[in-house]
Amino acid sequence: MTRSLEPMLDFFLREKGELVHINGMRQLALIRDAANNIQSTDEKIIRAATPLHTGDIVDYRDECYLITSQVDQNEQSCRGRMRKCNQRLALNWNGQVKWFDAVVEARTFSTETGKVISMPEGNIxxxxxxxxxxxxxxxxxxxxxxxxxxxxxxxxxxMNGIIQLSCLMDSINTAYDDVEHNISDRWKYEIAHTYALHINHGTITYVRLNEIIPLNVTATDNGNEIANPTITYTSSDPSVISVDQQGQVMGIALGQARITAKLTYHPAVQSSIEMRVVETGTHIYSITITGSPTLKTGQSASYVSHIYDHGTEVFGQSVEWSLRNQDHSTPVMGSITASTGNSVTVKAGSSSGANNKALVLTATLVSDSSMTIEKTISLKNLF
Structure with a gap:
């Protein structure tokens, strides 16, 4: 009875076969669910006009399958059993990372007893x-x-065509492993990037009606400023405040809107600021802070605030200074040791545990406490 079906199956293969990729090559194949007592929902039988081998990779309906055994073949076609690859894993060879489709299981079938056997906990x-x-x-x-x-x-x-790995659960190495992207030892061979973006206008700023001001935005990678970063700007209400992709902001109507800047290629890294449109003639103050972006353990540096009214520096205003840890932890890993007018001296703490952390220096306009500016100061070990 089985032999009499073979010519018919071969006919269906030619007339009704689906396009699949076998080891990257397009082929026609008939595919059906596997039918026996040990089948899993991810097991299928494939019949193709080309030779099939154990270990062949089959792309079928946007899923990847591994041929686990060659079952039968005749003059016209070949038939095999395949299992859906339920994981894609990365292996790292001294910084060269390659990804593989794999069948991962915590239990397997014993050919000796005919039963499904569970592996020890933590084994795959x-x-x-x-x-x-x-x-x-x-x-x-x-x-x-x-x-x-x-x-x-x-x-x-x-097993011809297949490599099987016995694996034990291991511990996470936070110094080297890229846990988020499932790559072991990635940072052992690559530099981990920590991006930050900051709009340097405090928590709120102003723009006059029908006038344009540029946003002062700083992007950093591991505390080092990025030259000419690619940034995408948006306004929460373009009918009140518009912004172009060069960061030029224009007051369209009286009111307020939130302007958001994002690193174009890392959109999760962003900063935003509330902006208000005011009548022409209104004072529009802004503050900048100049000084080193990095402090080494135990060392001091001076910082100066510059106050502007609609882009022109003014000298009749003053600021108050404060210092905190970037992560809001305590105690603060530095101190303000001197403050004269609009200048201040900051000293980094002596703890080596502050390495690669950061302080935030804040200047607040005395005449308008809503006008503030922050400067991030990265901390590094002296040696």
């Missing part, structure tokens, strides 16, 4: 295609699955 079995890249996998190599690290403790290369 990973099945990968045997290829030039996976042959370089070594014992104790680490990888992540859904933000949990695993270490390879056993490698089985006896």
């Amino acid at each position: 079995l990973v099945s990968l295609q045997d290829n030039a890249d996976t042959r370089n996998i070594a014992l104790n190599q680490r990888f992540y699955i859904t933000h949990q690290p695993f270490k390879i403790v056993g490698i089985d290369r006896t």
Whole structure:
């Protein structure tokens, strides 16, 4: 009965087959759910006119499958069993990261007993295609699955076309692992980027009706200022305040709106400010702070505030100074040691634990406490 179906199946393959990719090559294939007592919902039978091999990767309906066994073939077609790859994992070779589709399971089928057996808690079995890249996998190599690290403790290369890895749950290495993106040891070979963006106009600023002012925006990476950053600007109400992609703000109508700046290629990094449109002739004060963006442990530096009224520096106004940790923790990792007029001296604390953290120096206009400006000062070890 089975033999009599073969010509019919081959006919259906030619006439009704679906387009799939087998190892990246487009092919026609018939695919159906696997049907036996140990089937899983992610197991299917594939029939193709081209040879199939254990370990072949099949892209089917936007899902990736691994052929786990070659079942049968005749003169016209070949049939095999495949399992959906339920994980995509990254392996790191001294900074060279490669991604692999894999079948990951915490239990497996015993061919000796005919039963499904559970693996010890924290153990997983990973099945990968045997290829030039996976042959370089070594014992104790680490990888992540859904933000949990695993270490390879056993490698089985006896199955033709497939490499099986026995893995144990491992501990997270916060210094080197990119846990968010599931890449082990990434920061051991790459520089971790910590981006920040700040609109340097305090918490609120003003623009006169029908006039244009530029936004003063600073972008940093690991505390170092980025030259010519690519920034996207938006206004919460363009009918009141408009902003172009060069950060030029125009007062359209009396009222207020929030202006937001985002790093274009890292949109989660952003800063915003409340802006108000006022009548022509109104004082519009702004403040800038000049001084070193970095302080080393135990050292001091001077900072000066410059006060402007609609872009022109004025000298009849003054500021009050305050200092805090950027992360709002206590005690403050520095101090104001002197303050004369609109200048101030800041000294970094002596603790080596402050390395790569930051202070925030704030200047508040005495005549208008709503007008403030902040300067971030990165802390570094002396040696």
